[in-house]
Amino acid sequence: MNITELNSFVVQQINSGVVIIDAEYNIDLINHFVVLHGGVKKEQAKGQNLFSLFPELPEHWLKRKLQSVFTLNTPAFSSWEQRQYIFKMPHSRPITTTNDFMAQNCTILPIVEKGEVKQACIIIEDATDVCYYQQQLNVAMNKLEKSNQTDGLTQVANRRYWEERCIIEFDTAQRHDRPLSLMLFDLDKFKNINDTFGHRGGDQVLVELAAKIKDLLRSADLIGRYGGEEFGIICPNTGGKGAAELSERIRKEVQMHKIMFEGQAIFVTLSIGVIEISDQYKSYEEMLSRADMALYQSKREGRNRVTLYKA
């Protein structure tokens, strides 16, 4: 083969699509890959308008892109990450991947003759594998992020994540001058439960209560496990009065909730401290330490009660 034949061989047989069009979007050349995957006949393609041969192309957008190549004499790109494909084609791994169509990275190159862009060369690369692995990776990363934020036993937010959210909600509330309340609560005499029913019994109490309380919250509220038997709840856009009412409801529901462990009924009560944001607090930690004071007041005054911190 001479060099021209070799070039032609490579263009035809390479495992990427090649389409060359003129400034009127008429096709000058398509290679084997496009013929096979695009389901078109080679004899039909030559001289035909790109957009009538491939009616599913995003015409307005692609024309604008091609204009940039012709006007500016610059390459243009399209990535599967932003647009899964330009040419709608089946891909070669229909069995082992979940995508319906070939993910594509496309490059459009200007072809210059006598100082003017006369044609554009569209190169289509199959990125289905990359796309598939990236999706798998994203799923794994999301799971990992979730498990990084979750308390293993109770499946509510862990302390680290809960405090991270505290910082964000505190800043947001301050910046937009919105209400915000925090609650801290503690299971009364939890040590007795552990002593009577063992740690497995104690664990079950924590798991059931966390789930029970989570059900009572609104979607914006966030419950987190703050310590052994101590939990916190962030209530965005909620004043002290509203948060105290919610706490009271939680307290009552928990007190009536029967937890069964190895045929025995366990009842528990909560002591709760509530605080609402005010200009005097410079950080969420200042709020938390006062919520803790309110919580201890609830304990001192006989447990199973709610105390709203008063400055």
Add this chain to the structure above:
Amino acid sequence: MNITLSEDQRDCLQELINVAMGQASDKLARYLETFVHLDVPYIELVGSDTLPLLFAQKYNGSSVSVVSQGFYGNDGIRGESLLVYRRDNAKEVASLLGYEPEEANENEQLADISSILTTTFLNGLAELISNQMSYSAPRLISSLNTSLDSHLEQLSFNWELALKVDISYQVTDYSFNCDMILLIPGEAIQNIQSVLDRILEEY
């Protein structure tokens, strides 16, 4: 590696960039059908360790989107172009590009406009130094949800020093602006220096 840019080299590069900017502005005006103003470039050598700090100071923790695009030409001229957009600006891009609403998502719009700005300018610059550039696809490296400096801090650079060129673009009709930061790292600086020396000799 101890590299400094002589005053002549700096002036020469500055002049080349000015000419390329003029050409780019003209071409962009034709394609985007609006006037694009490019600010006087700022050229400096930066260490890889100070780069995150420079970004942190410039953007002051405000949320920005960054698109990166690699470029490589003859004579070992290569580097990376970073286009930085502030939050408010990201909205104007679709109409600037002449896209229909909903035709392309925000990330795609940013990638598209970035590639246009970078390649138009660099093609012009390459021509002035009798070079020819190729480009990698533009890639969104940080979006509005992540801060750029924290992204940069996570990277470990394989270069110590880079030639940094800052150019800011303003499109008054769309109250749109963005910054283009060209980074030419390590050995490529010396390669561009010899190109500059050659031009200075011919001059």
